[in-house]
Amino acid sequence: MAKFKKTLPLVLPILLAFAGASLAYVFNEKNSIKVSKETQPGLELGKDYYIQISLVELASKPEGKSTWDKLGSAPDIYVEIKWRENIIFKSSVKSDTLIGVWSQTELDLQSLAMGDTTISPDDLIKGARVSAVEGESIALQVYDYDPLGANDLAGSVELVFSSLNIGKNKLNDLSPGLRRVEILVSEVSEG
Numbered sequence: 314m315a316k317f318k319k320t321l322p323l324v325l326p327i328l329l330a331f332a333g334a335s336l337a338y339v340f341n342e343k344n345s346i347k348v349s350k351e352t353q354p355g356l357e358l359g360k361d362y363y364i365q366i367s368l369v370e371l372a373s374k375p376e377g378k379s380t381w382d383k384l385g386s387a388p389d390i391y392v393e394i395k396w397r398e399n400i401i402f403k404s405s406v407k408s409d410t411l412i413g414v415w416s417q418t419e420l421d422l423q424s425l426a427m428g429d430t431t432i433s434p435d436d437l438i439k440g441a442r443v444s445a446v447e448g449e450s451i452a453l454q455v456y457d458y459d460p461l462g463a464n465d466l467a468g469s470v471e472l473v474f475s476s477l478n479i480g481k482n483k484l485n486d487l488s489p490g491l492r493r494v495e496i497l498v499s500e501v502s503e504g
Contacts, residue, residue: 355475355477355478356445356474356475356477356478356479356498357445358445358446358447358474359444359445359446360444360445360500360501361442361443361444361445361500361501362442362443362444362445362479362498362499362500362501363438363440363441363442363497363498363499363500363501364394364402364440364441364442364443364451364477364496364497364498365415365417365438365439365440365441365496365497365498365499366392366394366404366415366440366453366494366495366496367414367415367417367481367495367496367497368412368413368414368415368493368494368495369390369392369412369413369455369491369493369494369495370411370412370413370491370492370493370494371388371390371411371412371455371457371467371468371490371491371492372411372489372490372491372492373411375388375457375465375467375489375490376488376489376490381457381465382457382459386409387409387410387411388409388410388411388457388458388465388467389406389407389408389409389457389458389459390406390407390410390413390455390456390457390458390467391403391404391405391406391407391413391455391456391458392404392413392453392454392455392456393453393454393456394440394441394451394452394453395451395452395453395454396441396443396449396451396452397449401441401442401443402439402440402441404439406458415439416439417438417439417440417497440497442501443474445474446474447474447475448473449473449474450471450472450473450474451471451472451474452469452470452471452472453469453470453471453472453494453496454466454468454469455467455468455469455491455494467490467491468487468488468489468490468491469488469491470484470487470488470491470494472484472496477496477498478498479498479499479500480497480498480499481495481496481497482495482496482497482498483495484496
């Protein structure tokens with residue numbers, strides 16, 4: 314452990330430089346993720362898209378209860394995306410908040426430090442990759458994480474691909490516990 318602490322200050326600048334170069338490569342014009350400035354209507358069937366959770370807002374208390382947690386604290390929010398009856402993405406947990414906000418990209422420095430040198434755009438993008446197929450949908454399930462018991466379903470919504478747009482999709486008043494969801498849909502660019 315002491316050896317690791319001594320080498321970390323030497324290795325960290327190299328890792329950060331590598332991370333910056335990797336992000337520049339991933340987001341250059343050839344390998345970019347296409348995201349429109351304005352929301353564009355509809356998804357093109359047969360194409361692949363990233364579905365990313367930007368924001369989830371829950372009600373001040375769950376339906377039928379006086380508080381989210383027994384000690385009165387706000388919920389610990391996380392989201393699962395399901396497609397074809399499979400969980401294809403699970404967000405990180407946002408603790409003690411009524412409004413959870415997630416970043417769309419993330420670089421796992423721990424994996425880099427442990428020697429994993431292969432990074433693809435899919436590794437950096439925090440979301441689900443799906444193919445838009447006529448009549449198919451995705452389901453978003455929002456939970457209040459409970460480390461000591463069962464997680465509570467705060468709300469869910471099913472979204473048919475034809476109802477989604479490229480760009481930011483804002484959904485309001487989805488259920489008594491689920492006030493607002495914002496998802497980002499971007500086309501996967503094969504380079």
